[in-house]
Amino acid sequence: MSDMATGVRRSPVGTVAGIFLVAAVAATIAPIIWMVVLSFQPLKNIIGTGLQLDFSLSNYRDLFAPGNPLLQQLGNSLVIVIGTVVLCLVFGSLAGYALSQLTIPRPVLFPLLALTAFIPLVPPMVVVPGLYALMNSLGIIGGSTGLIVLNTVFQLPFAALLMRVYFDALPGTLREAAHIDGATEFVVFRSVMLPLVTPGLAAVGTFTGIMAWNEFLFGLTMTSGGVTAPLTVGIASLVQPYEVAWGEMAAAGTLAAVPIILLTIVANRYIVSGLTSGAVKG
């Protein structure tokens, strides 16, 4: 009935597509669910042969036991996320606004745009030796400050370009009108233009936040591990070549993944807008 109402002809493609989708969704979710399930299993169920499922919080208890650096690492990751998001929002929206609405001297503009295009392309690892030397001489190696700075460096081009797209969508007459009413440049930016790009700020905020939360390479190379490391590095340290802490690893992985997935459910459209524009610009 509904097919006739919408005028779509019945064809097998639609049904086949539906079945394929069910399979794709199952293949997407099943591995994640398996990790969550294992995180609630006592070790004997994980390493034992045959499938036996119980419910136990022992892995989580071990993770948060005194002396385990995980709580501190969780805190480090939160600090890094907050710092990176704030810096990206402030500097990214200022830069995006300048690129979109203001005139920037050409000798500054062209090298800047070249760098902005270059930084997201190059594998971060190839510049790590140079960054390591720089961070070392700046004295911000080995802690969350340095990681906030590095995350910001690698997220800021995306943040600025995405904000520019949002500012481009505003009519230029708006700025002129505010000027005629006597507002200074900063007031125009802060009170007139910025409130109009809140969706852009939300997209930049969620996306840079997720990227900073997920970041591993700089955490690994620029800290010495333990209580100075972010959560991702803490999780990686549970994977030792000869003795893997399977249960704790699954539990820590769950702790890192579930908040992000919940955020994806709540802020789906901002993440989609970040992924599509960020990926194409990057």
Added chain:
Amino acid sequence: MNALQEQTERATQMVSAPHRRRRARLPSLFGVLAIAPFALFMAVFGIYPVVQLIRMAFSDVGLVQGGFTFDFTGGRNLLRILDDENTLPVVTATLIFVVGAVALTVVLGTAMAVLLDRARFFQAFARRVLIWPTVVAPVVVSVIWLLILSPTIGVLNTVLTAVGLPAQGWLGQPVGAMASILLVDVWHWTPLVFLLVYTSIQSMDREVLEAASVDGAGEGQTIWRIILPMSLPSILAAAAVRLVLSVKSFDEMYLLTHGGPGNATNLISLHIRTIFFDQLELGYGAALGFSVILIYAAVGIAYAFVRILARRKESTHV
């Protein structure tokens, strides 16, 4: 982000474009101040590390009390890349991984996008769930797949044995390890291709599809002759994004295979980390990084050159 929103956006841009062209050309103080933090970040952390990298690449670098000492050696580090017996396996592994990962994710992601667009049920739910792997941390993706592929506790071997197939040492054999990291990469990044292509299909002019259906085109014809050609730009864009991302790959291999067995999955980023941080060959590690930047620069210059030539050709024709 839906088609309507995009169209409104485009319309606003079209309306406002003439106004913007008329704006003052004088740089304002606020403009300079607004761009300054961004420019400073890019200059300090974009240019200076590369300068340091080059300096290290041409030196014998030592570590003395937390600081570096440089001893100029000319091009010795760069020449060593050509002699190193690890170079060929690393380049080969990187190429196999990049080509395989890009091809598989682009084909599967495009198929997913086309089919989701055609599906009769499950659309709204699938669209939301399918992007989960791209937002989960790469480290967590490795954890998820270690729990599946591990030779000791992995569920995949349990399943294989249960249906009567021989268990495989997924991560322990050269071919199995490469297949494993490709599988993980496909799971991780196919959703991104899906999302990019799906967004472009959704913003297509629906009247074209209706016209095709009125003219008697079947579903298969509509997909092959209309939807795929029309979304080709977004498929190519997705392929470019995947190319960049797959060359960057590090986290998953670092945890799943550590580059092994042997050099089987030793991608370039893993190799540089091992040289620099484990073997502490700082100058040689920097030289490897610098050589990658040189390759990028060469590709970039070639690309710009081709574009300029193409444009000149166009203008002479006109």
